[in-house]
Amino acid sequence: MSIKLSKRIERIPESVFTTMSRLAVENNAVNLGQGFPDFNGPDWLIEEVYNAMKNGKNQYAPSIGILSLRKNISELYKSIYDIDWSYEKEVIVTMGATEALFSAIHSVVDEGDEVIIFEPYYDSYIYDVLLAGGIPKFITLHKPVFSFNFDDLEKSITNKTKVIILNNPHNPTGKVYTKEELKFISEIAIKNDLIVISDEVYEFLTYDNTIHIPISTLTGMKERTITISSAGKTFGFTGWKIGWACANEQFIKGIHSIRQWTTFAVNTPCQHAVAFGLTKIKDYLPDFRKLYQKKRDFIIKELENSLFSPTIPLGSYFIMVNIPQNKNDMDLALELVRDYKVATIPPSVFYSISDEGKSMLRLCFAKQDETLKNGVKNLKAYKV
């Protein structure tokens, strides 16, 4: 039999994360590539999953998400951002941010629609857009502070543009968009009647007292923004895959239409645990932030005067470091994992139009202190 996969599949290459993680294991390397914590989130939240299971919360949840979680998401955003999302109509719980992104993009992008994506990007945006038949258009965030040229954005809009995808705080650069940048994006969106899909999974991970501003809170943006977040990042349990989207009723209905035929509903006991976790978030966040600030400061300090001079992330748990000028990211990442036993991510895979990614590596500092120390030591052992 000749097995023929769909044409759609041909557009999807093996992800760089799969490749680098395989090489990290094969070479017994310290893994600073993989983008998630190598330690547990809080024990008290794990207890809540047990409790939910023991209390019989083991059957399908409502397709839109359990009531208490939707209520707590809505209350949280009211209290911190002063934004009103109706828990009945404007919040949906998803299988991580990934499902929210897939469903949001599939519910608004038609064949031939253009979608603006800032590069470097979180790669699922591209493949979601391509799978939906859309056409990605790129705007580069330029080194060293990863700012974009306002003119580039304005000029990239055509009569086919339908969506801007924003990721704030940003993976892989750690950029936190300024109010001025967000205002400009909002003005463009409003002027051209565009939808903004705003991936804010790192909303609670900002450093040096940097304030995260959800673009939905800017004038005229609430009705045109789909805001996505994830408990996986906020509580450090990425494997639980509890995420959500907040948006006006029509968008939520669109996302729900897709999800009915993909996942239908999300893991029930973890939804109960996260609902509880959100009631404690104000006590939890200060220590959570301190923990990551310490790790970020450590890696910056260690690499400051090395061959891998760091850019300064103000958010997320990623850092982009510069590499020696005569090297490119792909070759160097392979050399480092093989000969220096440290896995990194070559960021050129996150760029489509600019070459800037070739001059950097992405590291993830959501790692135990021991892992970070060993990873940095191996990096510093590198000789040109």
Ligand SMILES: Cc1ncc(COP(=O)(O)O)c(C=O)c1O
């Ligand atoms: C920017 C960004 N968006 C979305 C996701 C996926 O989130 P989740 O694990 O909740 O699906 C990630 C995970 O690394 C991410 O970095």
